[in-house]
Amino acid sequence: MTFSKTLKPALLASATILLGQGTALADPIKIAVNEWTGQHISAHFAGALFEQLGHEVEYVTAGAVPQLAAIAEGSLHYQPELWTNNVGDIYPKAVEAGDIIVVGGLGLEPQEGWIYPPYMAELCPGLPAYEALYDCAQAFAAADTFPDGRLITYPADWGTRSADLVDLIDLPFKPVPGGSEGAMLAELKSAVAAEQPILMMMWQPHWVFAETDVNWVEWDTPHGTCDEASQKRGEACGFQQATVDKIVAKDFATSYPDAMKMVELMNLTNDVQNVLILEVDQNGREVKEVVAEWMGANEDVWQPWVAAAKQ
Missing domain, CATH: 3.40.190.10 (Periplasmic binding protein-like II)
Incomplete structure (x- = not known):
């Protein structure tokens, strides 16, 4: 903003x-x-x-x-x-x-980034490091994204930071905007209950972390602040943290x-x-x-x- x-x-x-x-x-x-x-x-x-x-x-x-x-x-x-x-x-x-x-x-x-349920670590060895996503994208795939993984991002009017990052580091995932915060959380809770694959952009503090167990994808440590300039320098540092x-x-x-x-x-x-x-x-x-x-x-x-x- x-x-x-x-x-x-x-x-x-x-x-x-x-x-x-x-x-x-x-x-x-x-x-x-x-x-x-x-x-x-x-x-x-x-x-x-x-x-x-x-x-x-x-x-x-x-x-x-x-x-x-x-x-x-x-x-x-x-x-x-x-x-x-x-x-x-x-x-x-x-x-x-x-x-x-x-x-x-x-x-x-405060934290902002990509989350996944702990059971996905068995299907994607190497997590939480982001590099693991290159080798196991299909573990996160859906019928409409295969062979790419499916990444649920913020609603379209919230910006395109996740999609920009996917493009920047050439990650084999297809960003799919969530319809709303409520829709994103409903999909997360449904996937966790059925132990289905899910990778999603999220932030905390948030109530969902009081009732749902998730892990965070880990990124490279930036040289300075993680922002658009550092990403363009090739630093896969994820997202700027407040x-x-x-x-x-x-x-x-x-x-x-x-x-x-x-x-x-x-x-x-x-x-x-x-x-x-x-x-x-x-x-x-x-x-x-x-x-x-x-x-x-x-x-x-x-x-x-x-x-x-x-x-």
């Missing part, structure tokens, strides 16, 4: 309309809420921790780009789950200017020193988020409910953070 290279006045105006006027940090602490379930969980987890410190919390719906302008001007205070691969170069420029403070990583380990940052407004630490300590300590792993996403997206439960339930069962994890933040 590509965005404008500058924080344009129109963007700032949009953020002001969406998120409210003002540059001073004041109660309540305003936390960004983006459009996917995992981030909702991170946001409400952070809010619950701030409430443990006695702060009031406000959850503010904000887009990936407008939230940066709002944090830079101080009308939004905290974003616990900023994915660095969906904000273009606006984010690093705002950080470099000192308008946004990066506190550190949330603890999530990082997930915790970011705050520049005055957050002075306005909320105890909350700043909490931000520094707050940590959330893939395993935890995957399970909570499953409860929300598949079992129809409320985000606040599943976060509260997890916190009630795991006080040994976060209570030390509260104690340290109050010191």
Whole structure:
């Protein structure tokens, strides 16, 4: 996803309309809420921790780009789950200017690439190394792709990165776009239940990993960042991986020193988020409910953070 290279006045105006006027940090602490379930969980987890410190919390719906302008001007205070691969170069420029403070990583380990069920390793010796796919493409073949293997890729309107990679490294597979995220997951679960061959593009954190056992194809280690340029140099490094940052407004630490300590300590792993996403997206439960339930069962994890933040 590509965005404008500058924080344009129109963007700032949009953020002001969406998120409210003002540059001073004041109660309540305003936390960004983006459009996917995992981030909702991170946001409400952070809010619950701030409430443990006695702060009031406000959850503010904000887009990936407008939230940066709002944090830079101080009308939004905290974003616990900023994915660095969906904000273009606006984010690093705002950080470099000192308008946004990066506190550190949330603890999530984002991953994107090709997955397969463990039983496929017997049919394709050499996995998880990608080189094995050259020799056992037929193990992944379907009637409409034979003798090439079948690779389920993202829906067509999500881009063509998997297809581009197949062409680039001349892999004997036919990319087949999934109709939707739901259709892809239904096919994965059906194939695993019947122990049928499947190779599919996927990402995590995601609820499917809380209930389905899969392995990831492994790629060459890139010399630097794995991107289009490195692929063109002949580096079969797979796909660029994002990082997930915790970011705050520049005055957050002075306005909320105890909350700043909490931000520094707050940590959330893939395993935890995957399970909570499953409860929300598949079992129809409320985000606040599943976060509260997890916190009630795991006080040994976060209570030390509260104690340290109050010191």
